[in-house]
Amino acid sequence: MSETAPYASKSELSLGRLHGAGPSPTRSEYQRDRDRIIHSTAFRRLQHKTQVFLQHDGNHFRNRLTHTLEVSQMARSMARALRLDEDLAEAVALSHDLGHTPFGHAGERALHHAMAPYKGFDHNIQAMRVVTRLENRYAEHDGLNLTWETLEGILKHNGPLTNADGTPYGKFALEGLPAGIDDIPAIADLRLSSHASLEAQTAAIADDIAYNAHDIDDALRAGLITLADLVDVPLAGPIVREVLSLYPDVAPNRQAHEVQRRLITRSIEDVIATTSANIAAAGVKTVEDVRNAGQTLVTFSPATAEGERGLKSFLFERVYRHEAVMVPVRASEKVVIDLFERYMATSDMPGRWGISAKAAPDADHRARIVADFVAGMTDPYALDEYTRLFDARPDFL
Known part of the structure; x- marks a missing residue:
């Protein structure tokens, strides 16, 4: 890898960890963060958590883990092209x-x-609670003890949470700041009003690219849409027409893959070109300049951003709200609500969870313990718990 840009995050300049870990002779601080995340229990659970289609719908649909790996690959590719720290982005x-x-x-x-x-x-x-409190693998502390920069990236990869005066920013101006925002253990203030690093911004836009391309792929595989349905859809339509023209006689699954890979490639190339121009126009020279730029610098071009909004609107209407998706959605929502209400009433959870819930000083504390337990469940475990508690199995068909 070539030398990183002046505005990239520098592992050797990291603000560090809440708990001292000593230097590593073979890995940078951000490499250590990546490895701690990969080896965590929460990361392994992602393989049994739904992305869009429930696990029982088929073995080839994406789950949270495969989605996460795809996001990671795209983030790393863009970080390399922009001369950022690939390990922090990952x-x-x-x-x-x-x-x-x-x-x-x-x-x-x-x-x-x-x-x-x-x-x-x-x-x-x-996610912040998971990496700072709920993971309990280490002998000396709770959480994964990640660097300040990784914690900042997890918290703010979608942008600041507050204005400079502390008032809620963006979507939080309507919704209010989420509970727990003032109780995140870190070695230094996470600076809610500033933007995160370019590495974190790269991870955020990689998430969008992955959703767009792979939800199309899964929807085609599920038979909810066809390539013909995409011909006039923004962003994807021109690529579909191109692929159908070039490869009219190949199998539909090969056509679909060709559309997917071209959509990913062109989206990534658009981000790299646009972001390079944004960085130059903003005149940022350091990672602190990035944080104080007052704008997200890792972006799509205006034309691609408009097309992406149109594609998302199509997917929302034709895929995410398709009745074949909504039937299991409604059933799974009932599972989660019923489990929460039963645990709140009885504290009937295994091990430390039940003990902590029974000892909670009030309903607010007990609810947060229950939420931690439910949020950490995989799909199969949630269904097993539902069967144990209600002697019934939800019907997802």
């Missing part, structure tokens, strides 16, 4: 979904609804 990408519930976004919506009387649930804050 660490943020690998950890960005650690706070997700079972059953994908349906589970998150259900848990947020159940937690409404207790300040709600946010998967990004939950």
Whole structure:
């Protein structure tokens, strides 16, 4: 790898970890973060958590783990082209979904609804709880003891949470700041009003690219849409027409893969070119300049951003709200809500979870313990718990 750019994050200049770990003779600090994340229990659980299609729908649909690996690969590729720290970009990408519930976004919506009387649930804050408190592998501390820069990236990869005066920013201006934002252990203030590093921003846009391309792929595989349905869809349409023209006689699955790979490649190339121009125009020279730039610098071009919004609108209408998806969505939401309510009423959870819930000083603390337990479940474990507690199995068909 060539030398990183002046505005890239520098491992040797990291603010460090809450708990001293001593230097490593073979790895940078961000490489150590990446490795800690990969070896965590929460990371392994991702293989049994829904992305869009439930696990039982088929073995070839993406789950949270395969999605995360795809995001990581794209983030690393863009970071390399932009001369950023690849390891930090990868660490943020690998950890960005650690706070997700079972059953994908349906589970998150259900848990947020159940937690409404207790300040709600946010998967990004939950990821911070996972890496700073809930992982309990180490002898000397809770959490993974990640560097400040990785924690900052997990928390702010989608942008600042507050304005300079501390008032909620962006979507939080309407929703309010998520519960737990003021209780994140780190070696230094995570500076909620500043942007995160370019590495974190790269991980965020890699997530968008992965969603666009791979949800198309899974929807085609599930038979919810056909390539013909995509011909006039923004961003994807021109690529579909190109592929059908070049390869009219190849099998549909090969055509679909060709569309997917071209969409990924062109999206990444668009981000690299646009971001390089944004960096030059902003005049940033250091990572602190990036944090104080007052804007996200890793972006799509305006034309691609408009097309991406159109593609997302199509996917929302034709895939995410398709009845074949919504039937299991409604069933899984009921599973999560029923589990939450039963645990709140009985504290009937295994091991330390039940002990902690029974000892909780009030309902707010007990609810957060229950939310931690439910959010950490895999899809199969949630279904097993539902069967244990209610002597029934949800019908996802």
